[in-house]
Amino acid sequence: MFLELLRRRNPRFLRAAAELHHTGALPANTYALDLDTVAANAAAIRREADRLGLAAFAMTKQVGRNPDFCRTIAAAGIxxxxxxxxxxxxxxxxxxxxxxxxxxxxxxxxxxxxxxxxxxxxxxxxxxxxxxxxxxxxxxxxxxxxxxxxxxxxxxxxxxxxxxxxxxxxxxxxxxxxxxxxxxxxxxxxxxxxxxxxxxxxxxxxxxxxxxxxxxxxxxxxxxxxxxxxxxxxxxxxxxxxxxxxxxxxxxxxPGHGLTGTTPWHAVEDLVEEPAVLYVSEVSHRYGDHAYVFGGGLYVDPVLGLGATRALIVPQGGTIDDAYLVDVEMPAPEAIDYYAMADVREAPTVAPGDTVIFGFRPQAFVTRALTAGITGVRAGTPAVAGVYAADGSDPIGPADINPTVIAGRAS
The missing domain is CATH 3.20.20.10 (Alanine racemase)
Structure with missing residues (x-):
């Protein structure tokens, strides 16, 4: 449901996410946050809260307590x-x-x-x-x-x-x-x-x-x-x-999901807050009529019910304009979400490495996904501000791994 909202109200964010995943700057299994839009949403909520004499405390669990998200909403007044x-x-x-x-x-x-x-x-x-x-x-x-x-x-x-x-x-x-x-x-x-x-x-x-x-x-x-x-x-x-x-x-x-424009009300009516979060993954492999998509963050908050899920698959070398809109079979709630299965019968050129973008209501803190704030979406100069684990800490990356130690363990 929120994928269609993103396509209609924040298409620049979809384009930016695809570009950044293609370059390797945005990893698979990542909740991406449009920090420009988050700032605008937070400022709108803060203005209305101030007008009414309300104190506003931000709930950040749904975006994995991302530090760049925290700094963004603080600068906007919350x-x-x-x-x-x-x-x-x-x-x-x-x-x-x-x-x-x-x-x-x-x-x-x-x-x-x-x-x-x-x-x-x-x-x-x-x-x-x-x-x-x-x-x-x-x-x-x-x-x-x-x-x-x-x-x-x-x-x-x-x-x-x-x-x-x-x-x-x-x-x-x-x-x-x-x-x-x-x-x-x-x-x-x-x-x-x-x-x-x-x-x-x-x-x-x-x-x-x-x-x-x-x-x-x-x-x-x-x-x-x-x-x-x-x-x-x-x-x-x-x-x-x-x-x-x-x-x-x-x-x-x-406010929590209000900061990313993903409350249930946002799904049925255009409120002042715009959608500012999406989930990025990629195709791992094909088997039969399905492309298997890397998981880890495929937890859809069930507040709107567990309905059908769709995703955009963007071919390598292509743009969001070249994307296939496909139906996706999500892992059962009781299963480990290693993969989702995208129906690619109408998308025969889909291949391993292609970008996959979902739009659903997240609860990143209960997943093993990454989170990443994206700056410059509105200016057309998107960049990844940082990548973090779902608890807000820095994830382990190549720079943290000592090849000599690994080689010693292997021997």
Missing amino acids: TEAVGVDLQCALADARGGLGIGHLGHLVQIPRHEAATAAALNPRFWTVFNDTKAREAAAASAALGRDQALLARIVAAGDRFYRGHEGGFAASDVVAVADRLDALDGAHFAGITTFPAQLFDAEAGKVVPTPNLGTLRAAVERLRAAGRDDIEVNAPGTTSAAMLAMLAEAGATQVE
Whole structure:
């Protein structure tokens, strides 16, 4: 679905990716990021957030915490990240972002609380009193007083399976009092996930019951004399929906796929953010009517369902204008994605080494793919800013390998 969006709204990026793979600058099994477009998307989200008085924390897991991506969005005005887990927060910090929020979705393991506290997070979410005490103790040891967000839940709230947990929303006033009593921490506000989701039938993003739970909790807290309550309301975030969140009482939003123009809403309507990510691979070999395409990053986020996949195959020496549009059989979700199989019955000249470009909604951090930021796409002078592993670290390349050592091991 996002391949057609790329062809229509960002064809220069497709052309650049093909050219850079042909020259060897862009490896196979790489999520490429159009940094010019990422910057424009981030600036648009930041402008709308500022207009509405919202704090915006970037979610970077879906693009593998790519350091050039982090630096790009920071330059565009989104200077803090939300770490979906501690590893994410550490990678974001290495990429030059401040840590605006951690502990949500994934709580911090008890023996790693000191590491988390050393990141000086602006907000830290806890699901229970035990995790609150751990966060407070780690912060107190550093002479800090940590602002805590309480993850709350009420009957009827919606969670992805495996994401459940939190304090009872009906007990939020007592929870706030207990967190305030901790040495090294204090109650700052509340959070949930998802506060809103894409409704395929309506063709737009709509609030979940969780957002109503947040609003009711704020009313309880205010009735108890508490003001200045932070309300963190993540989920399917783009500039187009920030006004709705602000009206609902949110104070914090967390754009992720909005930064690359790949929320479900972007798939059905042209929003201000443009598509800025694609997956590049190449043909390994042919067998029968199929070309086998190198995998490693063939994880398609199933939020839009596991529908049919298509790709562009660009012949060596050709351009994107010469590309074949082919159907692709993706590996089964339970299989290791060594290869995808492209139907090339209508593309008889496809050969090993040809470039293959996909456009789907990524979650790079759960793959073994590479990520690479591309500069100069809009100016027609594309270049690879850097290539990184899916955890944001530098991958091992030829310069890291000592031929003498390898030869010694072989003998």
